[in-house]
Amino acid sequence: MTSGDLKAELDRYLAEHPETRFMEPLITDMNGILRGKRVGVEELGKAFKNGVNMCAATTILDTLGNTFENVPYGLNDGDPDAKAFAVPGSLAPVPWATLPTAQVLLELVELDGSPNENDPRNVLRRAMQPLYDLGLRPVLALELEFYLVEYDGQHFQPRCPRIPGSDLPQPGMQYEVMEDLYEVDDFLMDLNAICKIQNIPVGAALSEFSPGQFEVNLHHVDDPVLACDHAMLLKRAVKAAARKHDLAATFMAKPFADTAGSGMHVHVSLLDEDGNNVFAGESTDGDFSDTLRHAIGGLGEAMPESVALFAPNANSYRRHAPGNFVPAAPEWGPNHRGVALRLPLAGPGNKRFEHRVAGADANPYFVVSAILAGIHHGISNRIEPRPMTPERAKLNYRVEIPIRWPQALDAFDNGEILPRYLGSDYHGLYSDCRREEEANYNAEIPAKDFEWFMRAV
Template sequence: MPDSHSTSDDDYPSDSRLPEVAAFLSDNPEVRAVDAIFADLSGVVRGKRYPIDDIDKIFEEGLAFPGSAFLLDAKGESHDPAGRGFSDGDPDVLARAIPGTLKRVPWAPKPLAQVLLNFHTADGDLYTFDPRNVLARVAERFGELGLRPVVAFELEFYLIDAQRVQGYIPQPPVSPLTGQRDDATQVYGMADVDAFDEFLEEVTRACAMQDVPTGAISAEYAPGQFEINLGHVADPLMAADHCVLFQRAVKGVARRHGMQATFMAKPYPDLAGSGMHMHVSALDENGDNAFDGGKTDPASPLLKHAIAGILDTMPEAMAFLAPNPNSYRRFVPNIFVPIRRTWGFENRSAAMRIPLGKGSARRIEHRVAGADANPYLALATMLAGMHHGMANKLDPGKSFKGNAGYAFDEDLPWRPRRAFEVLGDADTLRDYLGAGYVDAYAACKLAEMDKYEAEFPPQEYRWYLQAD
């Protein structure tokens, strides 16, 4: 689809350029193209590659994209959800560059830049179906309470071999250290970190070049599985941007090393799944952590209200926290994946964990979402729940001690179709995320489920042909 009129570099004299653009071009004269990107409903990064001569237009005039690009299923197909796509003629919406996100793409084989986009209507309003705008609407409501969220993501992922075994089944990569394909690992084992040190170091360098703060790196519970922490920022939109850029960097660097990186929630049926843990605190108008309860109780009343709201809205939120059939394979009892609406201090089996430490760092760790969740939408549900709980002074009940993952919570939807149906009947998240978005998301994911379930899997022959 064509954009608005072509603009040459000569149309924008260097002295009229935005400082960010001028500085980037001065520092990177060899860059010849820029990827203008965004994350869709499923978290898939989409966009277009433009000649660098169009960079001023991307920042100032904006670009035209079909609005339905945000309502595609996991395979990139449109199902006309809530009449968006075929029924409305698929109109364009306006995209502009997000200031501060114009950066080099260090893993690209040729000099390349990238910039994140944000979408608006022709009238200048936030485009309803951009997940980033969904998060923005929720985050804005914290101003009503005189609070500012501080957010960091913590993501697990797998490195897998670029070659599949029969049936498109993934396999662990060959260890650069031993030349062998590992079939086991040691959680927090430094030998695994050492083996993939060059890859991990390149990921941290790539993130630093894109101003994405990274922290601790650890080997997780399966061969090729790692976790990298992102830094806390007092801006929910920036934190989710960091998550999207981090995932793109991990995948890009993995390709450079002849591997593939996946944030699929459960790539192997008998190994650990990958989660997206969200760490959130809240600063009051004085810049103090409103979740610090002081010496008498580590958790302030406000923190407890926030937890109660998250737990109360979790049945509605599951459609975003676990967005596809594979997501639900991650939920298994007794493996530190939350399967009940619980909270606790230093309890990794609880859905909401309160890490101990200094009061200034008091926060909620939301442990339910899979690594395959859209970070904007997952965080939007968490913040919506927090605001709901704080505004209504909800009570979370007693903190849980011991193993909270002993059995499934019967009040949570544990199948994707059921989760999308629960979302369709939602009240609280409909208010926070917008009724139009909730309806379109549910319709899109239900259509995706229809198509997924229509495929004829090989196991039907193995199970039922011989029983005929």
């Protein structure tokens, strides 16, 4: 889309929403956090025409918003600006704002007009291009789990459903219980309204495996970057709807020790240039093609080095434990939620796999980058997967991928697959940033150290 087309999009929006007072330009950083600012509507025309100056380090901040040492675009090289342009089609109202406000996604461009290599959207574009070069088009849908959280004056706790006739919390897990949805019906209705206004294609909402935990599914689209845009905007919408009802929403991978973690599941199919699903067909393992088998093989080989993207922070690894439906081995099979790569029940036109490893806290652009890299690696090298896990098979919890942060970063550094898809420069940058954050996190003395050791030792 040209700058003239972008400007026309802004003009159309303001003609339809002349009351708009403010704009919130947003960009995703490496942590999967939307960062931005609020500006007067008259200032945003630049983002739709010539681009606006934006600190290039915005996409490579740590979780707390600090710059990293010894990486580009930080204090050591003058913290330079890049240009930010509006993402076509992302301009939408912000219905929860006090005054009429709009939001728009941005992407970074270097001053010479080339793509900024550190923008997560551009990282994904690099990773998915090899599949497009083969004439293959990924179709994706993401599922996100989260908790609604309330504060009791001392602790954060899941917003549990109440026992009828009282304000007492209902104990225990009630998976897919409609009463739990009715308990938060106002929240869900507001979320649905926000998503409709902002063109976020949501599908089913359900109560998950723990009190206060929910899942929202997005509809599939044939543009991986757009699918991840939808996931980022959905997270923002969930948090906004929760605030309206004096709740917080968290996508932490493991916010509570005694309840289930929250995941990001990705459904993927692959179409050829004629729109045919190349995963459909017959093979020695079942009613799916050898192309799917080879994709599974590649995903299995890439999985150990991809964990650092699927589990990007310290809390991510608390989710990895037996009994949590969080696989720790690259197993695969039909209709089995215990495996990492599940083949859901589906007809030929909808033949797909579900990737079940990433946490809800992960950056969706990086999760999808790793998945598409694994698919291409497997297809182009005709990699055979391990033996398939039969339907309803009993699985013993086995650890074959890193489930601790330092080990995941070691596997990432030593990997030979992802650098070819993420770009070797960004691969190294990501590792440097994550290792610095891991060191900073572990430099803090947590309260648990005092509880366990102060008197005992």
